[in-house]
Amino acid sequence: MNIIIVDDEEIIRLGLERIISRMDLDVNVIGSYGNGMDALNQIMKLNPDELDCIITDIKMPMMDGLRFIEHAREKMDRTPVVVLSGFSEFEYARQALRFGVMDYLLKPIDKKQLYELLRSLKHKGVDESGKEESPVESAEGRSGCSDPQAGEHYVVDQIKAFLDKEYDRNFELERLADTTGMSPSYVSRLFSAQTGQTITDYLIEVRIEKAKQFLVDHPDLKNYQISQLVGYSDPVYFNKLFKRMAGMTPKDYKKRNAK
Template sequence: MKTILVVDDEPRTREGIRKTLEIWSSGHHEIITSSSAVEALDWLSSYKAQLIITDIRMPEISGLELIEQLGDSPHHPSVIVISGHAEFDYAQRALRYGVVEYLLKPIDKKKLIAAVELALKRNNDFDQIEQMKRLVDAKLIETAQEDRLYSEPIKEAIQYLDQHLHEPVSLRDLSLVLHMNSSYLSVLFKEQTGLTFSNYLTRKRIQRAKELLAGTRLSIAEISEQVGYQTSKYFVKVFKSSENTSPAKYRRQVIDNIGEKIQ
């Protein structure tokens, strides 16, 4: 359930928006109201909203100042601004902060609902992009995109590693499989992929672990085994070093962000 926060110091406008959105959402969204930006910021310090609908002119803190203060938030909500006047300067500033829509009072209900639907869609799109960033290792993607330029031994090395992530593979093991000198293989691997053998293998294992954490019910110990770590304790240590969080917390965060249960 997504949360929409309505911020307006005029009770009639605030309640009108709330009632319109409650009828539109049919219980699928939580509609919260605040009578000031100060009250809204206090609420936002403990809770999260996916969309904020705020008046421009309010006492103490204006709607624009509210948006500015939200700029540093890691979960920046979509914003719709409402105003009693067609103030060009305000509109310009609002658009610079990524405001989805600028609505004039008295508010047309159809325009309000259309703006809300657009804002929530943009919020979903942003969440999906952020989610992909959490799931995918950009350096591995870059490495994969350049594989056509690799020599045959490095292509074979990458293919072998991808197929044997669940096994304890060392550079010496790989050099024996490819019938190459291990020192030469190490230099060639780094030269062509931009990653050392150990760094590539670790990134690949963590990437696979993230996929399993997000998409399966496997336990941490089972995932540890599937990505080639002999003990779950060492796997957790490596994962924390790479992602700045534990595998269990990562799984919870991913599931919370996409709003779905693990299949």
């Protein structure tokens, strides 16, 4: 798999090259550029089948990432693009999704996330036309809305609905990602950016609220039974978590709210 890296920070480019070179994925960095203009000039010399992925920064001199992606799409309309972004630049990353960006990575780069992304890219299927659909484009289609931000809200609502329904099951980010048609890393970062909390924190809130309902509505249930009903196999851990979230033990909560 051939990759081009575009970032005006040399230390970032060299670091990515070094990380990728040590992966067991047969991935080759065939170009490394400090701005979008130089990268675009090289891309125009390549055939579409000679480039499998573009990893690019957003803020760069001469030609920023958004313009670069837009122009690169004229030649490489089917080539997956991954955006590098600082958390404060999420709005720019969101705009880039309009140009068919498949995912984005937050700086500093998480090696495991990069590995999983490249591995999934190698095995990722494409539709009959060969063009991959960006995560938010896919969400827009399912929500019936052409606004990228509305598409993101739809995905977050979909995630919440999934967790609200299956709070009692073992949490698997991969299974959750499958329901949205997105990569696990993208789902996790999108949820955090939209809600200000992690998926795990949201799930804990849901489980504790369900536990409160069981304590009040079914006072005959034992503590370990309620623990299992809300997805925790360890009642001791459940007790500690409940006290941290509710400010009291399940036993005290049951007494205070007895009907």
